[in-house]
Amino acid sequence: MSWLYNSLNSSIGKKIIMAVTGVCLVLFLIIHLIGNLTLYGGFNAFNGYVRTLELVKPVIRVVEVVLGLIFIFHIFNGVRLWIENKNARPENYTVKGIRKNTTLFSRTMIQTGSIVFIFLVLHLSTFWVAFNFSGEPEHKPYQYYSIIMDWFKNPFYAGFYVIAVILLGFHLNHGFQSAFQTFGWNHKKYFPFIQKLGTVYALIMAIGFASIPIYFYFNGGN
Amino acid sequence: MSGNINVLLKIWHQKNANTKGGFVDYKVNVSPDSSFLEMLDEINNDLERKGEDPIVFESDCREGICGTCGLVINGEPHGPLRKIATCQLHMRNFKDGETIWVEPFRAKAFPVIKDLMVDRTALDKILQAGGYVSVNTGGVPDANAIPISKDLSSEAFDxxxxxxxxxxxxxxxxxxAMLFVSAKVSQLALLPQGHPERSKRVQAMVMVMDELxxxxxxxxxxxxxxxxxxxxxxxxxxxNREFFNxxxxxxxxxx
Structure with a gap:
């Protein structure tokens, strides 16, 4: 299997790892957002969503492990690429023309990704840990909702949440079309559409996720 | 002279790959009809007249087809215009009083030889790994013996x-170097003549590209x-498709 190891460690192999893990995360975010939107339905709607997840708990646990591995591969590979690519130009240009020939989104993947990572750690330590390791099971649904409301009342948490998901949108705007290019699916007829679709997807994700803390910060969960 | 423009050139000087480089200023009065490289030629003539070392830069055909010239002008390879080589850039594209920064191509794989001249042997090494078709000696094959559609041949030609x-x-x-390698792989992968070696070609060229x-x-x-x-x-x-396949x-x- 050393051919597979070598292939995945080649420059194109690393692109493929980024793209495959990225696509998984793109799909995960869609499901995550749909779930989050039940918060707008109030306590009962969200409670129903939580109960549904509780029913398939073993499946959720497997998905969590797989997702964790995907995140680790995506992040490890991204940081590794960033370091290697920095080393490919030991002395940088004095005048940087990069603004004239690339998009802001494509050249800030490491920065937006890093902030999203910091957010992810905070997000898991506030919501995921609290949901999984606190309180009596029968009181949990109520707790979940109130834990979320409590955090969204905190202007720093809500503010950072909003900034992070907007930057996530930046990250996705490049990542979406970039994955298609990496898979070799760049066709003159369809690629312009894919690029637009990626922007629409990124906007929906950024606005969708950001709207929730904004709404509950100002409405206080009432 | 009337009609000429004054520009301040900040040109990269570097003795060799192992020494640190820096910018040297040149104030020049130049005709807008002069090409960028002609302006550098004039500066070099002046320097040689004074007994100083000329600025080292590369050029050959000066009509945009040989690929020898290559300067990074104000942060952009081949200057601010699109789809031209440095030799096709004229001073009319700059404003009077403008400061123009001139740097060499910068990459670990392209070490500086001197000033603005870099060693691009790495690209040749990638081609040697597979950027060719093997042809047996013998008579010249008949033209159009292998039918190829116009669309496909145009794409290969591009x-x-x-x-x-x-x-x-x-x-x-x-x-x-992905665009370079992709062009060299594509021009052969698109045509029937390139098919016998396409699998070896793409794997070998990507491997060498990564090593360099x-x-x-x-x-x-x-x-x-x-x-x-x-x-x-x-x-x-x-x-990418060729590589996975x-x-x-x-x-x-x-x-």
Missing amino acids: AAACIGCGACVASCKNAS GFGSCTNTYACEAECPKGISITNIARL AKFKSSVLEY
């Missing part, structure tokens, strides 16, 4: 327009914007 100047590497934030210290492509598309020949990034998508289908384990 890829073959790559002059190997290295502007893609110079413009890429990762100093990746180029960075990895992250799809920023700066290369396409700066390429003097307008080589499309669809070639990079094709290179070769890796999955070929039974050769050496790559």
Whole structure:
């Protein structure tokens, strides 16, 4: 299997790892957002969503492990690429023309990704840990909702949440079309559409996720 | 002279790859009809007259087809205009009183030889790994013996327009040579003559490219914007496809 190891460690192999893990995360975010939107339905709607997840708990646990591995591969590979690519130009240009020939989104993947990572750690330590390791099971649904409301009342948490998901949108705007290019699916007829679709997807994700803390910060969960 | 413009040139000087370089200022009064390289020639004439070392830069055909010239002007390989080589750039594209920064192509794989001249042997090494078709000696094959559609031959020709100047590497934030390699792989992969060796070709060329210290492509598309020949990034998508197909289908384990 050393051919597979070598292939995945080649420059194109690393692109493929980024793209495959990225696509998984793109799909995960869609499901995550749909779930989050039940918060707008109030306590009962969200409670129903939580109960549904509780029913398939073993499946959720497997998905969590797989997702964790995907995140680790995506992040490890991204940081590794960033370091290697920095080393490919030991002395940088004095005048940087990069603004004239690339998009802001494509050249800030490491920065937006890093902030999203910091957010992810905070997000898991506030919501995921609290949901999984606190309180009596029968009181949990109520707790979940109130834990979320409590955090969204905190202007720093809500503010950072909003900034992070907007930057996530930046990250996705490049990542979406970039994955298609990496898979070799760049066709003159369809690629312009894919690029637009990626922007629409990124906007929906950024606005969708950001709207929730904004709404509950100002409405206080009432 | 009337009609001339005054520009301040900040030109990179560097003795060799192992020494640190820096910018030297030159104030010049130049005709807007002069080409960028003619302006550098005039500066060099002055320097030689004074008994000083001329600025070292490369050029050959001076009509945009040989790929020898290549300067990074105000941060962009081959200057601010699209789809031209440095030799096709004229001073009319600059304003009177403008400051112009001139740097060499910068990449680990392109060490500086002197001043603005860099060693691009790395690109030749990639070609030697597989950027060719093997043809048995003998009589010249009949023209049109193998039918090829006009669309396909045009697409192959567009890829073959790559002059190997290295502007893609110079413009890429990762100093990746993917556009160059993709053009060279595509021009052969699109045509029947290139098919017998296509699997070996793509694997060998990517392997050598990685060994030579180029960075990895992250799809920023700066290369396409700066390429003097307008080589499309669809070639990079094709290179990726060629690479997966070769890796999955070929039974050769050496790559």
